[in-house]
Amino acid sequence: MRLNHKKHQKQVDVQSIDKERMIEELVDTLGTHILRLAFTYVKDKKIAEDITQEVFLKCFQKWDQFRGDSNIKTWVYSITINLCKDYLKSWSFRNLLFYDFTTRQDGFGENALDLLLEKSQKKRLATHVLNLPIKYREVLILFYYEDYSIEEISTFLNTNENTLRTRLRRAKELLKKAYLKEKRDEYGQ
Numbered sequence: 001m002r003l004n005h006k007k008h009q010k011q012v013d014v015q016s017i018d019k020e021r022m023i024e025e026l027v028d029t030l031g032t033h034i035l036r037l038a039f040t041y042v043k044d045k046k047i048a049e050d051i052t053q054e055v056f057l058k059c060f061q062k063w064d065q066f067r068g069d070s071n072i073k074t075w076v077y078s079i080t081i082n083l084c085k086d087y088l089k090s091w092s093f094r095n096l097l098f099y100d101f102t103t104r105q106d107g108f109g110e111n112a113l114d115l116l117l118e119k120s121q122k123k124r125l126a127t128h129v130l131n132l133p134i135k136y137r138e139v140l141i142l143f144y145y146e147d148y149s150i151e152e153i154s155t156f157l158n159t160n161e162n163t164l165r166t167r168l169r170r171a172k173e174l175l176k177k178a179y180l181k182e183k184r185d186e187y188g189q
Contacts, residue, residue: 019063026076027056033146034080040141041084043130051087055080070155077156081138088134128178136171139164 034055038048058079066075129137142153150168154161 019060022063022072023056023060026059026072030073030076031056034076037077037080037141037146038084040130040137040145041081041134042087047087051080051083054083058083074152074155078158081156085134124182125175128175128182131178132171132174136167136174139167140171140175143168 031052035048035052038051038055039045042048042051055076059076062079066072129140132140138157139153142148142156143150148156150161150164153159153164157164
């Protein structure tokens with residue numbers, strides 16, 4: 001069975017699926033997405049990797065509790081978001097300072113200057129996004145980067161769709177203000 005995150009996915013008879021095979025497929029198809037999602041919350045690659053492992057362990061442990069009422073991907077994303085939020089509330093997060101940012105390597109065949117400028121712009125954007133409060137950052141990442149609809153995000157976050165639209169608009173406003181402040185600071189104005 002291949003995973004598909006589109007709304008029209010056929011409901012699955014959960015009890016008829018081999019648990020080990022399904023978890024392997026989840027890791028193969030969602031592993032990178034879950035890692036990126038976790039990173040957007042915790043801002044640390046190693047911790048995001050730990051959370052990703054914990055997500056799939058929890059999926060394995062709780063597989064019999066998945067009723068199939070929702071998309072499997074929705075279920076896995078909800079687990080990820082909850083684990084990330086739990087981590088952000090934890091003692092270790094509140095008492096440690098860290099910042100490790102990595103970007104994906106894109107752009108084959110481009111000249112070095114263009115690649116450097118693009119990487120610099122992506123890093124600045126990512127830094128601004130990661131500095132947003134979590135409630136704005138999560139909807140922005142899920143909507144623009146992960147390409148989910150407001151309806152799907154509402155399911156992941158268990159939040160009203162209108163609230164999410166407001167948060168998305170506010171996140172874009174905050175990003176714009178951050179860029180304007182950066183430009184003013186850059187030119188000493």
